[in-house]
Amino acid sequence: MSALFEPLTLRSVTLPNRIVLSPMCQYSAVDGAPTDWHRIHLGRYAAAGLGLIIAEATHVSARGRITPGCLGLYNAVHEAGLGAIAADLKAFGRSPFGIQLAHAGRKASSDLPWRGGKSLEGPSAWPTEAPSALPHGEGWHTPAALDEEGIARIVRDFAEAAQRADRAGVDVIELHGAHGYLMHQFLSPISNRRNDSYGGSLENRMRFPLEVFDAVRAAWPQHKPLGIRITGSDWMGSAGLQIEDAKIFAAALKERGCDFVDVSSGGISLQQKIVTGPGYQVHFAEAVKQATGMVTMAVGLITEPQQAEEIVREGRADLVAMARALLNDPFWAWRAADELGADVHVPPQYLRGRQRGVDTPRELALKAVR
Template identity: 50%
Template structure:
């Protein structure tokens, strides 16, 4: 059997194969009013297509734990029950196709309140549905972004509570896996990295202090998430900075901490926290970071980053570099990538009865 198409069980959840969909924002929700943050027909069609295409795990895009936690005003959210009901339609369909529904819980931090990417992605103010972003320290992302408001200790505690409340709603909405977004320069990542965390209190300075917020979020989510269901954590394994940033060594150390706090898989990406970082991209360029965590810690890992070919993905799993691969842009280009890869590798995926003529 193809290693890529072997099932994997984490806690009590079995995922039918190792081809997983990366969380990718669609920036397509309504920005204000009763429908703010609510998934609609676009989101249903988007995720349904990948499930019918054989993808084993559908990780829904960064879903904000509060209105101010959205990356853009057009992001999805899980801060009210209207959103929960709309998500149920999606999770029911994904599960009916044999895919496992997961959701990434997120807070945008200093990179919040930006426009849709196809409109330039610049920061937006109240006149364009925007707001004042917050961060661990009053350090802007770049010259275009406003100086964020530095969070107080009480506000940090409130955000931890928002992650827990969003996790409860995610469970009610039918999700089987909750992923905490700790990557790409958003709030959790901002606390982790000395590049963005200049605090001098219990949430800044030492490694233990900088990881405190992330672990408090993990503990809060794990407390409300059922024992039999997995929690993932997405991390940027490096800031790609020569000095003063988060490093691969930090990631290995933190992976051990996450495992001790009940995280079941590390979704390993890189970058996004320092706009001037030089990143040497290429096919599978982030896989070695996942492979190192897998080799040096007990935590299962997912690999991501320019994984496009079936044979490439198969080797990553067969060689023990990762336990699964997350596909992003390739699944945007080809929603049926998993089904085609199974045919190429001699694996099997569930094919809807309506699509059997395509086999």
């Protein structure tokens, strides 16, 4: 029996296996609304047999978007568009549908990556906000330091986005507390230089993301799972967040009813020094799982079926989330099932492509004619 293909139940939602489509920004929205690109991009995974599909970082306000092409969930148009996608996925597949709610903070108001990804200038730019008035790097906007009223506004934005997600038919929410975006900015001493109750000690720096979590948990139906992507390291030496900080943060989340943590790293500074390689972030998820007993999701250059199988079988993480591997091969789970001797859901329209050496009646009839 393959561990990778064992079901996993989170509250009322059962994932058919442990393979997760990681949130991947497509930078193809119009004023925050999904387009046909999103329906095609996410729709192709409906037939892919994944355990969970998580849509890209979806922002809780226009100001919180990374780029003008990023998804939003702050008005009725966004909600309707997301609802149509959710309906498609459920009509044609069995994978639960998740969404990642986010606010980019000081990394907002940026151009599209294929245009350089630099801070926008002129009429296309918008004001940014962060825990402290510190730019992400040279050439980036200097954000406004959030006051308590601004913090409360953003907390409400997250809660309202969660309510919209529920009405749109989303099954799982993952909050984005990593990759240098707003919740991570509050957590990290690299970006948070406040001297009030939201800065200084780790306990204070955790206050904003925990307030966001509490507000979303209260707004999100109790039977639906809620998790969060956190950082295992800032990759900034002793000046930044360490794995011990992630353990403490995850324990606080667990006390509040968090259902899973997706452990990534980096993104807080252009000065980071990341050492990459196959599975280079898995040890972060493993450390958090061992310390807290929480359901964890591992990420970071997980590309091969046997590699993913070993991560789950050895108890290093409960789920594996993949991005590039699934962009390259949307039907990666089919290949993994073949390699690991497991079963995977295949829509009847595609069954002929899964039959090895078996002729259908039509093919037999064509052979007879020939």
